[in-house]
Amino acid sequence: MEKSSVETLFGWLDETTTIIQQHLNEPYLESLTIAMEFLFYEGAPEDMDDILNRKLHSALANIDFHSYEAEDVRKAIQLAILKGMKDSTQQQHVMTPESVGLIVGYLADKLTKDKEELRVFDLVSGTANLLTTVLGQLKQNVTAYASEVDPTLIQLSVINANLQKKEIEFFHQDSLRPFLIDPVDLIVADFPVGYYPDEIVANEYQLKADTGNSYAHHLFIEQSLRYIKDAGYLILVVPEFLFDSDQSDKLHAYLQEHAHIIGVIRLPETAFKSEKNAKSILVLQKKSASTSAPKQPLLVQMPSFKNANAMADILGQMNRWFESYQH
Known part of the structure; x- marks a missing residue:
């Protein structure tokens, strides 16, 4: 079965977040923010180390972000945030259904x-x-x-x-x-x-x-x-x-x-x-x-x-x- 665009984008966000999480040893939600910023700016902040920078650039080559509708983007991000909140211990980290x-x-x-x-x-x-x-x-x-x-x-x-x-x-x-x-x-x-x-x-x-x-x-x-x-x-x-x-x-x-x-x-x-x-x-x-x-x-x-x-x-x-x- 072909993946929907929401599933494809969520998969990309999740994999990229995991790469960042493992590399920087940061919690999932913080790593997700970095992944989303990388996607938005199509590049990394200057202080990012070379190995992670290369990994993220090769991930970026696998996605055509501009082809996604805003509503699909919202839903994919929502799924990634929900995944991060499941692991989060903070009580205020709860999303409106x-x-x-x-x-x-x-x-x-x-x-x-x-x-x-x-x-x-x-x-x-x-x-x-x-x-x-x-x-x-x-x-x-x-x-x-x-x-x-x-x-x-x-x-x-x-x-x-x-x-x-x-x-x-x-x-x-x-x-x-x-x-x-x-x-x-x-x-x-x-x-x-x-x-x-x-x-x-x-x-x-x-x-x-x-x-x-x-x-x-x-x-x-x-x-x-x-x-x-x-x-x-x-x-x-x-x-x-x-x-x-x-x-x-x-x-x-x-x-x-x-x-x-x-x-x-x-x-x-x-x-x-x-x-x-x-x-x-x-x-x-x-x-x-x-x-x-x-x-x-x-x-x-x-x-x-x-x-x-x-x-x-x-x-x-x-x-x-x-x-x-x-x-």
Whole structure:
């Protein structure tokens, strides 16, 4: 059977990364960044030793990178990153599942299709897979921004965006600190779940905990609402238990004051490693003088992504809901 272009490119990335990994004794994800940079610049940095340089140049001769579509590039890189994350011990090295990214992209397209120009921001962009998946589904002229604190992930995401020819402006910072950015039309994000360690920064937020550590995922929702325009949309991948936790009353009151809940889409547990990791997609619109809550929010329980018939049914229901939803 002939290999697909995604498999061929992944195979090249994987083999080249392994060569670098063995030669430099670096972890897989760091070696993958070097392999991707070599592919993008079609050559090595000046300080690379001759033996590795020769090996990489002979690998480069075996691939015609310019013949690949951006979406195939994204998928091949995603497979290589996933392989690296399996070996990684770092808890923040987890990628948004492909199927979830596609649903976020579908929602983004539906909510913004009447806009010709669009500014999009992912506050916790990781390897930029979620953001580039969404950008692949938007048809208008988009300006994209992303922020990530982890140095390995931001290096990966910058070169990932370059190889896909996606223009994204990156911020390397703690995403709960202030940004030098004007408010945007759309925020997409898959929030890390857990406690936020910096109490001084947390003190700047209404959703800080009354005692003890604050929930990072609550602070991120408040931060997102600071950087979205009035009437702008937020499509957020959040923990399933978001409204059932000990601090959820405060979150609920905050959202009622600042946003309309447009929808909640429960994702199938099969999309995640375990039940306790299960997530939902929360769709919000920032309140303004011209907005009102939908008559009936979009409430959906997603079937298993492997069940094509049930998926088609649900997408049909969602399409009908969007037809009746007046922005």
